Amino acid sequence: MLSIWKKIPEQIKRLSFLVILIVAGYLLISPLFIPPDFGKYGHFRASAVEEIASQQMNYVGHEICANCHEDVSVIKSKGYHKNVACEVCHGPAFLHAEDPGSATLEAPRGRSYCTLCHEYLPSRPTGFPQIVAISHNPMKPCITCHDPHKPEPPVTPKECSACHATIARTLSISYHIYLPCTRCHETPEKHKINPREFTPSKPSTREFCGGCHSIDAKSDKGIPRIDLATHGHRYVCWQCHYPHLPEAK
Amino acid sequence: MRNNESSEKQNRRKFIQHFLFACASFIIPGIIGAQELVRKVGTWVLKNGYVPSEHHWGMGIDISKCIGCGRCVDACKKENNVPKEPFFFRTWVEQYRFLENDGVVVDSPNGGINSFKAETSEKNIIRSFFVPKLCNQCDNPPCVQVCPVGATFKTADGVILVDKEYCLGCRYCIQACPYGARFLHPETRIAEKCTFCYHRIIEGLDPACVEVCPTQARIFGDLTHKASPLVRFKRMNNLSVLKPSLNTEPKVYYANLDGEVR
Numbered sequence: 001m002l003s004i005w006k007k008i009p010e011q012i013k014r015l016s017f018l019v020i021l022i023v024a025g026y027l028l029i030s031p032l033f034i035p036p037d038f039g040k041y042g043h044f045r046a047s048a049v050e051e052i053a054s055q056q057m058n059y060v061g062h063e064i065c066a067n068c069h070e071d072v073s074v075i076k077s078k079g080y081h082k083n084v085a086c087e088v089c090h091g092p093a094f095l096h097a098e099d100p101g102s103a104t105l106e107a108p109r110g111r112s113y114c115t116l117c118h119e120y121l122p123s124r125p126t127g128f129p130q131i132v133a134i135s136h137n138p139m140k141p142c143i144t145c146h147d148p149h150k151p152e153p154p155v156t157p158k159e160c161s162a163c164h165a166t167i168a169r170t171l172s173i174s175y176h177i178y179l180p181c182t183r184c185h186e187t188p189e190k191h192k193i194n195p196r197e198f199t200p201s202k203p204s205t206r207e208f209c210g211g212c213h214s215i216d217a218k219s220d221k222g223i224p225r226i227d228l229a230t231h232g233h234r235y236v237c238w239q240c241h242y243p244h245l246p247e248a249k
Numbered sequence: 250m251r252n253n254e255s256s257e258k259q260n261r262r263k264f265i266q267h268f269l270f271a272c273a274s275f276i277i278p279g280i281i282g283a284q285e286l287v288r289k290v291g292t293w294v295l296k297n298g299y300v301p302s303e304h305h306w307g308m309g310i311d312i313s314k315c316i317g318c319g320r321c322v323d324a325c326k327k328e329n330n331v332p333k334e335p336f337f338f339r340t341w342v343e344q345y346r347f348l349e350n351d352g353v354v355v356d357s358p359n360g361g362i363n364s365f366k367a368e369t370s371e372k373n374i375i376r377s378f379f380v381p382k383l384c385n386q387c388d389n390p391p392c393v394q395v396c397p398v399g400a401t402f403k404t405a406d407g408v409i410l411v412d413k414e415y416c417l418g419c420r421y422c423i424q425a426c427p428y429g430a431r432f433l434h435p436e437t438r439i440a441e442k443c444t445f446c447y448h449r450i451i452e453g454l455d456p457a458c459v460e461v462c463p464t465q466a467r468i469f470g471d472l473t474h475k476a477s478p479l480v481r482f483k484r485m486n487n488l489s490v491l492k493p494s495l496n497t498e499p500k501v502y503y504a505n506l507d508g509e510v511r
Contacts, residue, residue, distance in 0.1 A: 041290045044402035048412035053295055055448035058328045059457045084463040088320055092327050116364045117318040117463060123344050123365065123377035124316045128464075 058092035061085075065093070068100065072149055079150030089113065089148065107148075114142040120165045127195055129153075130165045163195065167244050174245045184208070184243065202238065209237040290405045299451040301405035305472045306445055307500035308459070309482035310381055312507070314466035317342055317379035319361040321458035321467065326362070328446060328457035335359045337432050339443040340383035340458050345509065347376040353509055380510050381467065383458070384409065384430040384443035385491060385499030392422035392431065392442075401440065407472075407500060408445050416440055427492055428499075445469075472500070 037046040062085040066073035069086075076082055087093050095103035108114075111133060120130040137145070146152070153162065160181045161168030171177050181187070185200035203209060206228055212219040214228045232240060291302045325331060325340045342361030346354040350373075358365065361379070390409050393401050400415035401422055416439040423431045423440055431442045446456035450469075454460070459469040470479025479502075486504035492511055503510075 038399065041293050041405065042286065042402060043399045044410075045399070045412050045415055046293075048402075048415065049301075049404055049410065049447075050296060051413070052410050052444060052447050053297075053299075053451050055329075057448060057452075057454075059324060059449075059454075059460050061454045061460060081463075083465055085460055087324075088461045088463055092324075116320070117316055119364065119367075121317060121365055121367050122374050123346065123379055125313055125378075128316055 057094050059087050060092075060094040060097045062087070064097050075147075076149045079147075079152070081149065081151055109141055109143060111140075111142055114146075114148075122166050122169075124166075126166055127163050129163050131162075132165075171244045176243060176246065204236065206233070206235075206237055209243075213237075293405060295451060297451060303473070304406040305500075306386070306406055306408055306450060307470065307472045307479050307502065308383075308386075308445070308456075309468035309470075309479050309486070309488075309502045309504065311466050311468070311482075311486065311504040312378050312380060313505045314464045315342070315379040315381055316464055316466075317344060317361060317365050318463065319364045320461045320463060321381060322360045322362040324457040324461040325443075328449075329444075331441070332435055334435075337435070337441075339430075339441065340381060343380045343382060343510075345378055345380060345507065346374045347509075348373045349375055378507070380503075380506070381458075382428065382430070382491075383501065384426075384445075385428050385497065385501045386443075386445060388498035388500060389496060391425040391427065391495075391497060395421045395425040397421065401442075408447055408450075409442070410444055410447060411440055411442060413437070413439055427495055427497065 035045050035047075038044070040046040065086045076086075089108055090105040093105055096105050115131075115133045118130055120132050124130060142148075159168075181200075184203055187200040188198040190198040191200055207214075210226075210228045211217055212223050213226050215225050217223075217225070237243070293302060294300050319342055322338065322341055325338075326333060329339060331337055331339055338360040340360075341357055343355055343357045344361070344365050346368075348354065365379075386407060386409055388403075388407060390401075390403060393403055393409060396402075397419065398415055398417055400412045400417065401409060402412070403409050418433060418438040418440065420433055420440065423433060426442075431440050433439070434441045446454075446458075449456055455469045459467045468478050468482045470477030470482070472479060472483075474480065482504065483502060488502045488504055489506045490499040490502060491506075492499075
């Protein structure tokens with residue numbers, strides 16, 4: 001054993017002393033800096049998860065509201081806003097649910113809140129009810145005509161543009177503005193009440209458009225004509241031409 | 250001569266044996282340690298009885314339902330005390346507008362928190378939609394890889410969290426996130442991000458943004474439970490994720506997403 005020790009060169013001995021010192025130092029000091037639960041469940045501090053999990057909640061969730069406000073929740077459950085949580089309009093309600101007396105909630109009564117969702121924007125999906133606020137009874141708060149818990153138009157919309165605003169705007173600069181929507185879309189009456197269940201139809205044949213646009217159609221002279229026999233068969237017309245703004249101007 | 254050869258063979262055999270033992274002594278403790286960690290994580294129960302390893306959370310976002318009202322952005326800030334001023338968002342909404350001349354305009358004024366304004370030049374728009382964005386809770390998260398101190402990490406339920414006590418504020422993770430989902434909190438100087446409202450989901454509630462979404466454009470659920478709304482969402486829609494080529498394996502799934510969105 002001693003002979004092996006003698007065989008090790010001097011510089012290796014000194015170097016190994018230094019290495020041992022560093023390793024021992026690391027082992028002694030590192031527990032002071034690394035929390036005891038670090039690495040328990042992975043490369044992180046396990047108690048951090050408990051800390052994040054114990055964050056104070058502000059939104060309490062929609063289920064609890066009905067416990068006290070059953071009357072409103074019954075009305076709301078039948079209307080178009082049935083899937084709009086109470087806290088969307090009334091704000092975070094955790095404290096109110098804990099202590100209804102001291103923490104009261106607000107209800108937005110001005111026009112500016114409703115228009116966050118219902119102002120016309122071209123990016124909004126078609127079918128979503130939208131208005132242009134500056135021309136839609138500009139001086140009246142929305143709630144004078146619409147019950148926010150069961151919103152319905154005061155009269156069933158006569159105009160399709162109430163929900164299909166982008167199409168209506170596109171159509172307004174098109175020659176087809178003179179056609180009523182129902183000329184091409186057979187619309188079940190229930191579509192106005194339950195729009196997604198009862199959807200309007202689209203023309204399914206080429207002959208439908210041909211009624212005005214084919215060579216032998218009995219229609220106004222100014223209307224562009226096409227020979228249905230040679231033009232783009234295999235397609236229904238609206239698969240190439242956008243009927244709300246046909247490119248022929 | 251023969252003897253010599255056989256002893257040489259034995260020597261070689263011994264050497265290989267020793268070599269393999271030496272290799273095993275390095276590898277086997279690692280395997281055992283990893284198995285031990287997996288077993289430990291399986292028994293991990295939070296204070297309220299929530300078992301992280303039994304869940305795997307994800308979110309679905311249906312682009313065709315988003316109306317860009319910004320209620321999610323507002324609710325997220327209120328729920329998580331995110332600084333009110335612009336540029337600090339855990340979730341935000343972008344508006345995409347495709348113009349006639351093939352141009353695309355993307356904007357997100359104040360994260361969409363006050364909804365959007367119709368532009369006068371709208372007649373040139375041929376197609377337009379909103380894209381809500383948030384931390385994608387990647388299954389293979391670049392931000393976790395780069396954190397030098399283990400302050401950001403993936404829990405057993407797949408949510409990426411930030412340890413507020415441990416974060417140095419070095420911003421490595423902000424650089425690494427390909428989705429721009431992280432920011433440095435101006436006061437606490439720690440890297441912040443969406444936690445899927447971890448304090449809510451462990452109580453069985455939805456994240457605040459999902460709770461207030463008026464059109465159900467956001468769906469939240471557990472990927473390990475067959476009856477979760479998210480599993481139905483995944484079954485019924487054409488899905489994509491943001492930047493799939495980066496192999497981050499996001500757990501925020503978009504339905505009807507345009508290829509232009511990144």
